[in-house]
Amino acid sequence: MIPAAALVLALAADPDFRQPRDAEGRFVNLDGTGAMPFSTVWRWGVVDRLLGRRRQSPARAEVPHRPVDLARVDRPPARGEPARITWLGHAGFLVQLDGVSLLVDPVLAESPRFLDRNVPAGLRVEDLPHVDAALVSHAHYDHLDLETLARLRAPVVAGLGTRPLLEAAGLATTELGWWQSARVGPEPGVVVTLVPAQHWSRRGLSDLNRRLWGGFVIQGRTQAVYHSGDTALFDGFAEIGRRFPGLDAALLPIGAYDPGWFMERQHMSPEQALRAFEALGARRFVAMHWGTFKLTDEPLDEPPRRLEAERARRGLPRERIFVPAVGETLDLR
Numbered sequence: 001m002i003p004a005a006a007l008v009l010a011l012a013a014d015p016d017f018r019q020p021r022d023a024e025g026r027f028v029n030l031d032g033t034g035a036m037p038f039s040t041v042w043r044w045g046v047v048d049r050l051l052g053r054r055r056q057s058p059a060r061a062e063v064p065h066r067p068v069d070l071a072r073v074d075r076p077p078a079r080g081e082p083a084r085i086t087w088l089g090h091a092g093f094l095v096q097l098d099g100v101s102l103l104v105d106p107v108l109a110e111s112p113r114f115l116d117r118n119v120p121a122g123l124r125v126e127d128l129p130h131v132d133a134a135l136v137s138h139a140h141y142d143h144l145d146l147e148t149l150a151r152l153r154a155p156v157v158a159g160l161g162t163r164p165l166l167e168a169a170g171l172a173t174t175e176l177g178w179w180q181s182a183r184v185g186p187e188p189g190v191v192v193t194l195v196p197a198q199h200w201s202r203r204g205l206s207d208l209n210r211r212l213w214g215g216f217v218i219q220g221r222t223q224a225v226y227h228s229g230d231t232a233l234f235d236g237f238a239e240i241g242r243r244f245p246g247l248d249a250a251l252l253p254i255g256a257y258d259p260g261w262f263m264e265r266q267h268m269s270p271e272q273a274l275r276a277f278e279a280l281g282a283r284r285f286v287a288m289h290w291g292t293f294k295l296t297d298e299p300l301d302e303p304p305r306r307l308e309a310e311r312a313r314r315g316l317p318r319e320r321i322f323v324p325a326v327g328e329t330l331d332l333r
Contacts, residue, residue, distance in 0.1 A: 072084075082333045085225065085329070088326070090288070109145055137158075137228075141203065160177050194215070226280065253289030270307035
């Protein structure tokens with residue numbers, strides 16, 4: 001575990017921002033919305049299934065997967081060298097820059113709780129290099145896996161309200177509100193800022209929206225990477241791009257979108273993800289959140305095809321849009 005002095009909470013540049021909450025103290029989105037009403041969830045999860053209204057697709061699909069080049073990721077790039085990102089499946093990434101290695105939303109257990117893998121994780125915990133901190137975007141089981149984090153034993157950076165859950169597992173935790181930052185690694189370190197997302201949070205019956213959700217901007221000396229976490233398309237992307245101009249990569253979800261009437265308030269379609277990318281003004285689009293777990297009704301291998309069709313329709317250069325294989329490493333030159 002890194003020394004406590006290496007992980008320091010610091011307010012970001014907007015001290016006047018107040019984290020939005022509802023009258024009961026639960027977290028809400030920037031537009032004031034919270035989780036969808038139970039009647040909506042019941043309609044999708046039960047009624048539409050019983051009436052045969054939901055789109056049918058196989059529970060499995062072929063998704064590109066390759067072994068991680070362990071020698072390549074063993075040490076993070078030194079300051080001044082290109083940042084490096086490795087997709088570990090779903091929303092999990094190993095992000096390495098300026099001598100620091102960070103894991104974002106690692107779910108590396110062979111059988112995560114309530115989840116069934118379509119492809120194995122890109123790395124086993126025992127094969128990881130030294131990790132300076134784990135970043136958790138929100139508390140849903142496909143993003144916060146206590147088994148992985150407990151085995152990792154690295155300090156965790158997460159949203160407000162998450163500390164009791166993590167400290168009960170023996171994990172040192174730094175909590176952030178939106179636009180707050182933590183510095184990871186020896187001075188000057190890498191700055192990690194929690195930024196807004198359009199989503200919600202729950203793990204049990206009584207904790208609805210009691211733990212904050214968000215995305216992360218990871219800033220080294222010369223490069224910056226944005227990880228959106230789970231999010232719908234919302235106006236916050238333009239604000240993130242304004243506050244963090246010139247993002248070198250935007251890691252954006254392209255799966256778990258069908259049916260749109262239900263999912264578009266919490267997830268993005270591939271077409272919406274490209275709109276978010278343009279609003280952010282980032283240099284590279286890196287796809288995530290598809291192919292690993294069967295969460296919604298679309299085929300597991302459909303999102304990349306729709307992404308490519310929309311890229312071509314919009315005339316975006318192919319070299320700016322990346323759909324890595326699980327286990328693939330990209331250098332952000």
